[in-house]
Amino acid sequence: MPRGGSVPAHDATSDDLQRLDRFPFVVVSWVDDDGYPISVATDFRTDAAAGVVALRQPAGETLVLPTDREVNVCGSHIRPKPGEGYDERRYLQLWGSAGPADAGGEVTFRPTRAWGWDEQEVPFFEYSERSVPQSRHYLAQLSAEKGRTIRPRLAAGWLILRTTRLPFLSATFVPVLLGIAIAARHGAFDWGLALLTVIGAAFAHLGINVANDIFDTLSGADEANVNPTQFSGGSRVLIYDLLTLRQLVALDTALFGAAILIGLALVWLTGSMLLLAIGAAGVLIGLAYTAPPLKLVYRGLGEIAVALGFGPVMLLGAYVVQTGRLSWEAAVASVPVAILIALVLYVNEIPDRSGDAAVGKRTLPVRMPADAVTSLYLVAAMTAFAVIVVGAIGGLLPPFTLLALAAVPLAFRVHRGIQANYSSPYALMGFMGTNVSLHLLTGVGLLLGYAVAIVVAQVF
């Protein structure tokens, strides 16, 4: 990626002159005889066909546009927003040579190079992301100048939040709490084991997040993605140089170490070899998602891996901790949770698809056209809710779990959002959030259903 911004300087074209026409005036600059830049606003008109700009010669003998050195012509625009600041930033600068003023006081400027930015074409976040290599270069130079390492920083709390992607823990809490709730309905509940299960699963999830970050950064997938959002594109702590690879590996080792220790403690406390098998499967799926040699996400198996890991594995694992056995009810309950968490990944992959494709990640949005991706979302989401309905009607799930259907409108909202904003990562971001809420609220609905079922069973 080139350093220095979203739009590299290029040979000036008639398009640039047409863009210049959008500005009401220009600022003309050159370097004066004393070695200072001098700049002055003036009126102008363009002749795109001739490839020239006619500039009104500013008054004053020291402001005569020079004909023996390079001249810069810059258009700049903002829209002030009272009490806030401004937006609609755009600017364009052209470099070239000026001729002598004619009898009418006009100077002909012939541009040769151009550079600019329009935030309506390249959103600010993308512009910033494309400029990350410049920041790294600058700070490296600054460190060399100062004789000490100068790196970007974040407060510890923010850094942990960003590095581990802590808010995504809802993906773990939903299946684990649901597994515990189903076990409780079946008469098995131990507070201590439940707490250890939640904590252990959370450590495993955070460890998987960090591991994926490490492998996505090393593979170049995250760097190739210039449209990261708060839901996609990884934590970027390595790309931004907020942490070193060694620090991130140490953190990941600690997280996985804690998860494995708690998992082994649970196996020891419950004596369940079934739990050991489920836990081992979970860790393997989590690592194999991006880590070689399996790299499931590169083979088009990422969505299935996430569905399995954050569906049946988490939910059945939590259930087995409490009961020591498997259950069809828990397996059925895990299906909508699995589908909806896979859909969280699926929608988050939409803005990542260019970067993913560039490094060989064969996610569904990489492999399918936009229409198919959009349609499959709705089909999968409706399938998740159909499983709940069929499960409740068929007696495998308590009827109160139909409460989860309250989340259905969110699925339609996300579907519409994907349709309207498929190629607008930042406009899509709000719908990614709604999609996370869809998974969470459906999970809460199922949990409430089980809570009501337990209370009703005890009362009646």
Place this chain on the structure above:
Amino acid sequence: MAWLPAPVERLLEVALVGELTVIGRNGRPVTHPLIPLYDGKQIYLHSSTLFSKKLEHMKRDPHVSLSLTDPVAMKGVPGRATIQGTARIIEDDPHSDWERLILDLWRRKEPVIDTFLKARVALPLFFERAVIEITPERCLLWEDGDTGRPPLRYTAPREQAA
């Protein structure tokens, strides 16, 4: 001590954007729209390390000019000005120097910056910033903003320009 004429100081106080021209590689002028800040003595601009080529240019050649030209960005205050001077880059700690030096001035012009600052976790590199301190040396003023008329000229007192 401040020597800039009052109309220029007023423009500096209200301007939401000005055009900083620096000398790039090969002596080429390069212009960057930036928000100018003024504390009554010095002019301050600032730049994220993301967009730091201008800082590299000023380290090579600190001569700069700052134009205040856009009537929209000047909120109706009449006039245009160009200030020539020498830039000093303050970057001992890009993480926090700017907060101490210019955050109060910045939020007066762009209050929304506090909202962005609360979301620093989302834009960590945007808030790694260098401060550009400009010592004004010469100034041109177009009181009515019409650059078709010769500007008024001002020069810093000799001891300040040295």
